[in-house]
Amino acid sequence: MDKCTVQVNNASFCYGSKKVFNNISFKIKKGEVFCVLGPNGCGKTTLLDCVLGILKLSEGNVLIGDTDLRDLRENKLAEKMAYVPQTHERSFPYKVKEIVLMGRAHKTSIFTSPSEEDKKIAMDALEKVGISELADVPYTQISGGQCQLVMIARALAQQPEIIVMDEPTSHLDFKNELVVLETVADLVKKHNISILMATHFPNHAYYFETNHVPTTLVLMNNGIFEETGRPYGVLNEQNILNTYNINSKVLNFRLDESTSIRQVVPISLIKEKNQGGRK
Amino acid sequence: MKKSKFTYILIFMSPFVLIFLTLFNGRYPIPLKDIPRILAYPFSRSTLINDTYSTIIWNIRMPRAMLSALAGASLAVSGAAFQGLFHNPLVNSGMLGVSSGSGFGAALAILLFARSSPFVYIFALIFGGIAVFLSYTIGRIYNTTPTIMLVLGGTVVSSIFSALISLVKYMADPLNELPAITFWLMGSFASANAQDILIGAPPMILGIAGLILMRWRINVLSMGDREAHTLGISSSLNKLAAIIFATLSTAGAVCVSGNIGWVGLIIPHVGRMIVGNDNNSLIPVSCALGASFLIIIDNISRTLTGGEIPIGILTSLVGGPFFIYLLKKTKGGSW
Structure with a gap:
């Protein structure tokens, strides 16, 4: 039976009186990518923050393994779950290896520094992401894409069961986007890590499924999960129309005998009718 | 680039060497041949040596050297810690209002009692703490x-206490x-004595030790609250601990020496140029550099002219150009 790493039950969150999302439940299995797709402001980041314990749910609960999130102290939580931020503000020119070593913070106490063992784990994490050669470079001097890999390496150094990523490719160029996706797919396949990922790109979900990574996709809109399932099933023209209110086309392309890829291409906006649906 | 062991040894030895040298620098010449006997004086109780020499060394120059070293170390370490904590390289140890709070406390005590009253230290310590507590609460x-919010709180509290200083x-x-009051605020070690050490040293040593022990945590805190949380540390608790230690050491320094600006800002940057940004090495190095820097400045302040130049003036006058020189020489380093 598939083991669940994260289970969210009847979760709701309000900012003051404004409901951000309402009664959401889902499970993330071990070794799968769980993609949350939805328009700007639909509550994706808030949902991730609640799973990370940065924000507290108004109702419902989050289980990490078998334990309620509220019963986990920061260091215990960080053993199970790591985070790759959408943007990372680089204030001091730390060396890459120093940044990755911070992934071991949950193993230190307030008055201790990481051990040699921790340093080895950090170097291994750099190796896994394939940027060992950057170890001694100040991380203010590397590209945005490399920085995102450093963040992923830092998350790996935590040796977590699940990594939460908030739009990990949002500032990356065409190639670096692919570098990050490939790295993520690799992690899931080789190390059986689960990924909870918020994204703006439907094609990312297709990418994972095309590359035989177990993938669940949810379409989040108006504070609920409107659709849940495999990307090939959920991402159709009708659902895109419902969620984003645009006309789109799903295209299939055969690469070779064994693989075909699928992409969704936006075509046009829906002209506003008089009944005035959401913009 | 890995700095050699030699660099570290040099940095960490320098305060001790400087304290030793400073004992023999001053208006009253000490004959070289008497040095071993003077140094042995407190341990031997010998009656053979000239008592004036021993008094000068042990009651005047020694406390002064120790205090300036401790104060320099305190200001530099808490400056480095605050720069990490606020992930901003432009803040210094007075960020949360401790300097202006202490300044107000001392000014008030001078007004109510007298310059020599022990209440000057006590008020300086207490009001330094109150200022930081207010900034933290805001x-x-x-x-x-x-x-x-902390930065804004600190700015508001600092300006309120500056206004109160003007009022006093x-x-x-x-x-x-x-x-x-004016001379106190300019900062000086001129009146340094054993009592100063008794009052000032415990908070300074406690604060420095605390920050040195939690130095690696400051790396993690410098990632910001969100990331610190997801990396597995409680950012509010750790921040509070760092703020308490930094306040102890800064308030301890200010209460015995008055306001000495600039050390908490530039010394950490000098440290960054030498050993990089990892607080694991930066904080101990800042500690040693701050101590050495203030010993040297204090020596200049008491020997350059017939009178004393307030040290707060010299730190900026000497420190400013020195910092510009370093910036130009390293071309901004890795900034």
Whole structure:
């Protein structure tokens, strides 16, 4: 039976009186990518923050393994779950290896520094992401894409069961986007890590499924999960129309005998009718 | 690039060497041949040596050297810690209002009692603590302490206490109290004695030790609250601990020496140029560099002219150009 790493039950969150999302439940299995797709402001980041314990749910609960999130102290939580931020503000020119070593913070106490063992784990994490050669470079001097890999390496150094990523490719160029996706797919396949990922790109979900990574996709809109399932099933023209209110086309392309890829291409906006649906 | 062991040894030895040298620097010449006997004086109780020498060394120059070393170390370490904590390289140890709070406390005590009163230290310590507590309380919302709120809190509290200092000065007697307050605020080790060490050293040593022990945590805190949380540390608790240690050491330094600006800002940067940004090495190195820097400046302040130049003036006069020189030489380093 598939083991669940994260289970969210009847979760709701309000900012003051404004409901951000309402009664959401889902499970993330071990070794799968769980993609949350939805328009700007639909509550994706808030949902991730609640799973990370940065924000507290108004109702419902989050289980990490078998334990309620509220019963986990920061260091215990960080053993199970790591985070790759959408943007990372680089204030001091730390060396890459120093940044990755911070992934071991949950193993230190307030008055201790990481051990040699921790340093080895950090170097291994750099190796896994394939940027060992950057170890001694100040991380203010590397590209945005490399920085995102450093963040992923830092998350790996935590040796977590699940990594939460908030739009990990949002500032990356065409190639670096692919570098990050490939790295993520690799992690899931080789190390059986689960990924909870918020994204703006439907094609990312297709990418994972095309590359035989177990993938669940949810379409989040108006504070609920409107659709849940495999990307090939959920991402159709009708659902895109419902969620984003645009006309789109799903295209299939055969690469070779064994693989075909699928992409969704936006075509046009829906002209506003008089009944005035959401913009 | 890995700095050699030699660099580290040099940095960490320098305060001790400088303290030793400073004992023999001053207006009253000490014959070289008497040095071993003078140094042995407190341990041997020998009656053979000239008592004046021993008094100068042990009661005047030694406390002064120790205090300036401790104060320099305190200001530099808490400056480095605050720069990490606020993930901003432009803040210094007075960020949360400790300097202006202490300054107000001392000015008030001088007004109410006298320059020589022990209340000057006590008020300086207490009001330094009160200022930081106020900044922290202002910055605290929903059990978290967002950096921007802390910075704003610190700025507001600093300006309130600066205004209160002006108020005290305005009310002070212009013949005796006002000069005393003004000179106190400029900073000086001129009156350093054993009592200063007794009062100032414990908070400074406690604060420095605390920050050195939690130095690696400051790396993690410099990632910001969100990331610190997901990396597995409680950012509010750790921040509070760092703020308490930094306040102890800064308030300890200010209460014995008055306001000495600049050390908490530039010394950490000098440290960054030498050993990089990892607080694991930066904080101990800042400690040693701050101590050495203030010993040297204090020596200049007491020997350059017949009178004393307040050290707060010299730190900026000497420190500013020195810092520009370093910036130009390293071309901004890795910034």
